[in-house]
Amino acid sequence: MNRKSTVKSIALLKHFQQANNQLAVLIDPEDFRESPVDFLKKIPEETSILLVGGSQVSAGKTEEVVSKLKAFTHLPIILFPGDYSQLTHKADAVLFLSLLSGRNPEYLINQHVKAVPFLQTSNLEVISTAYILIDGGCETAVVNISETQPIAATDVQQIVNTALAGQFMGKQLIYLEAGSGAKNPIPVEVISAVKKAIQIPLIVGGGIKTQAQKQAAFIAGANLVVMGTAFEN
Numbered sequence: 001m002n003r004k005s006t007v008k009s010i011a012l013l014k015h016f017q018q019a020n021n022q023l024a025v026l027i028d029p030e031d032f033r034e035s036p037v038d039f040l041k042k043i044p045e046e047t048s049i050l051l052v053g054g055s056q057v058s059a060g061k062t063e064e065v066v067s068k069l070k071a072f073t074h075l076p077i078i079l080f081p082g083d084y085s086q087l088t089h090k091a092d093a094v095l096f097l098s099l100l101s102g103r104n105p106e107y108l109i110n111q112h113v114k115a116v117p118f119l120q121t122s123n124l125e126v127i128s129t130a131y132i133l134i135d136g137g138c139e140t141a142v143v144n145i146s147e148t149q150p151i152a153a154t155d156v157q158q159i160v161n162t163a164l165a166g167q168f169m170g171k172q173l174i175y176l177e178a179g180s181g182a183k184n185p186i187p188v189e190v191i192s193a194v195k196k197a198i199q200i201p202l203i204v205g206g207g208i209k210t211q212a213q214k215q216a217a218f219i220a221g222a223n224l225v226v227m228g229t230a231f232e233n
Contacts, residue, residue, distance in 0.1 A: 012076055012093045012125050013172055015048075016201040022224045023047050023214070026080060026205065028054035028180070029065040031229075036068045039229075051226060052091065053080030055141040055180075063088035079124070082145060084115040093125035098171065100162050101133040102148025129173040129203075130166025134159065134190065136182025136207045143179065150179070153186070156193050163194045174198055178206025180228060185213050188220040195221025 015022075023046050031054075032039075050073070052066055066077055067090050079094040081087060087094060096115075099107035119126060133142060133150035143150060151159050163174045176186050176194065185207035195202050204217045205226030217225045 012078065013127050015076075016127070016173060016203075016223060019048070019201075020223055021218045022049065024049040024051050024078075024203075024205075024224055024226045026051040026053075026180075026226050026228050027065065027069075028229075029057050029061040029086075030054050032065050036072045040069070040073055043229075044227075047075065049224070050075050050077045051080040051095075052077055053082055053086055055082040055145045057082065057086050059085065062086040063090055066090040078127075082142070084111050084118070087115060087118050087122070087124070089122050089124065091124060093127055094119075095129040095131075095173070095175070096126050097129050097131040097175070098166070098169075099131050099133070099146055099148060100166050101131070101151050102146055104146055104148050107146050107148070127173060128171050129175050130163065130169070130171040131175045131177060132159065132162050132166070133177050133179065134186050134206075136178030136186075137184040138179075138182060140179025140181055140206075142177070153184070153190060156190055159190055160193050160197045163198055167198050167200055171200065173201050173203055175203040175205070180206065182207030185217065188216050191217055191220035191222055 023044060025043050025047050029052060052062060066088055069077060076092045079091045135150040135153050166174055178186050186204050191204055201223040202221060203224045204222040208214055208225055208227050209230060214225050
């Protein structure tokens with residue numbers, strides 16, 4: 001179906017706008033090897049969204065994982081693509097990520113242009129997202145792939161300014177990311193400062209592995225917290 005002839009759904013964007021204290025679980029298709037039934041049994045009960053994507057994913061792997069999950073859950077599945085080649089019609093929506101913390105044109109606009117032919121023929125809900133990398137204490141895969149540097153976690157004003165730039169550009173979400181495998185989650189003072197400055201929903205992810213870390217992010221202002229698949233108490 002051609003996107004130009006349809007009314008674009010905004011159901012999941014509305015979910016982000018209206019929801020608070022929501023949890024998303026991020027699945028890297030390249031590392032997903034267990035049965036979907038076993039996986040869905042072990043994720044936290046409060047999980048409201050599944051994010052699927054990674055920095056480097058083999059061809060067809062994202063669609064394979066999304067299809068398997070769809071057979072056993074009604075949770076919305078949103079793509080979190082590291083590359084336009086990870087797009088699949090099987091998901092419900094895609095975070096259309098612009099890496100605003102870096103200055104690499106490939107991830108500011110080039111990947112988006114490459115995605116257009118696919119998205120024009122897709123019913124995926126496209127959610128424009130300002131993606132901001134924050135130093136989580138170690139070099140992450142996204143830093144290597146994007147060939148950009150994260151913003152220092154101590155440079156709160158630069159983080160706030162970048163988030164506001166995203167909002168002023170018309171982005172629908174702000175995503176603060178410490179990166180997969182980060183030693184440190186986003187500091188609560190950073191989350192709080194960004195939340196106070198923006199008028200659009202805030203997603204926070206990277207380095208969040210415990211209930212205490214998750215709750216701290218919520219209290220600081222995150223609308224949605226993203227956790228990986230290594231759950232701790």
